[in-house]
Amino acid sequence: MTTQQIILSLVLATMVFSVALELRLDDFRRVAQTPRAVICGLIPQFILLPVGTWLATLALDLPPNVEAAMILVAACPGGSLSNVITHFGRGNTALSVSVSAVAALMALVLTPFNFSWMVASNPVTASWLRTLSIDASEIWISLLLLLAIPMALGLAFGHRLPLLTARIQKPLANFSLMALLAFIVVGLIKERQLLTLGLLSTLLIVIVHNASGLFFGWATSKAMGVSVRDRRAVMIEGGMQNSGLALGIIAVQFNSDLGMVTIASLWGIWHIVSGLACAYFWRWQDGRARKGEPQHA
Template identity: 45%
Template sequence: MSATSLVILNAVLALMMFGIALSLKAEDFKRVAQKPKGPLVGLVAQFVLLPALTFVAISLISMPAEIALGLLLVSCCPGGSFSNLMTYLANGNTAMSVSMTGIASLLASVLTPLNFMFYASMNAHTDALLKTIDVSTWDMLAIVVLVLAIPLTIGLICGRRFPTFAAKTEQFFRVISLTALLGFVAIALILNWDQFIAGASIYLLFVVAHNALALTLGWASARTLGLPKADRRAVSLEVGLQNSGLGLGIIFTYFAAQTDMAIIAAAWGIWHLISGLSLTFFWQWLDRRQLNSAGTVAK
């Protein structure tokens, strides 16, 4: 991929992050300070438990080092804005989901590269591959700060100073975010289409299993800590629906030759949309069933 293409891709990713921050309000962060239990459970599951369990999985299950790196990178990414919409449709705590997305995106500026490089260096196979690529933690920190931290900061400032502009453009940036994610996925698959088709069953098996782990981890963490149903759904979707667009941006920039990594992140980008919608519809069905049962008992 040419230098110009990389600049464009990272600029689009930065625009996505700007749009996320633009819709955030001071109340979203105050809410976390007032009721920190739910967001804290989600953030620990997101940045501590999921990368750690992914590391255990890639250490115990035999797989190519590139696939292991792809799964590890996705597990270190924050939740995306898609989780907010899915939480709303699932009758979850949407306000908490929005707060978690904002805070997770800010924390990811540091935690995503640090987690990824730490766990990748702990596995002999992935560490050997990293050394051949010659990418450092500082390299990854630089790109994540450029496409994540700076756009988020600018977006927060603009949202606070120009609330009318933020309100009018919120829907536009939601569309941009989803379109950009699908664009990143399409580019990754088109560039590696033959390889994807040749090993589609293996790629999808790893991605589906990994996504199931993330969703289950979010739900189990929230359930274990006694969070109410709406909060459990928000945490589950926040942990289970990763910002794979960020992962693809990092891969295109520093791991362009590792096609398996790009395929894994792209497949994640497709599958987490499917799994998120499926889980949302399932929860909607459960709510209708419970409502109908309550109505029948009342009669």
């Protein structure tokens, strides 16, 4: 792991800790009592986005490595960043955390399975078929260090030190937002060689692909009749894939193919932009609602 990755991991763990300060165990108990919402959050990730991506690659005439990268990203679960975005957008953070944890475990089986059948059944990408070897230890370590430990520490801190929590909660939340924006800046600087006019079409593919994940999350939550706060969590979970996991797989098993790296890298930048855009829109909606203005769910 590079120094930059270590720093970003520490920042992400701090963001998860700040989110946990505002959560209580009762929030998770309510989620456990309504497993339908968790299932609702898993459907876009492991069924709708993968199948929708597979159908899109069959219909479009794209280079094999681009289609393979789209399929790989769609097969990956969400990441811890989705919890922070959901919290900032005033969605159900406990639901987001629960979905992320379950999805990370399911990905050990479903990510290789979805990638294999989608690539094999697409004539353009069939030659790119690999038997994906997902490193279980990598997912377990990520789940433990970036989600479970900072979440548990934040919950315990908020429970045992409520006065101190009230003092640091807002400053830490503001820091979290700044750190999130720094993610975008760092990503743009790191991948600046990718952001050329010649790659605008690739960026458009990523934008539409990401938008479809958000749409599938919205459609599933509407169809299953979950609450507005749950709907926000499901949307973000559907539209924020673990592009870091995808990049790791591409590096190890596809020799860092440039086309695949480009798709996954642009995804990693864009899904933060789209996630923040959704969060700001929802906060704006909430502001209008408090003022008594009509809003749309």
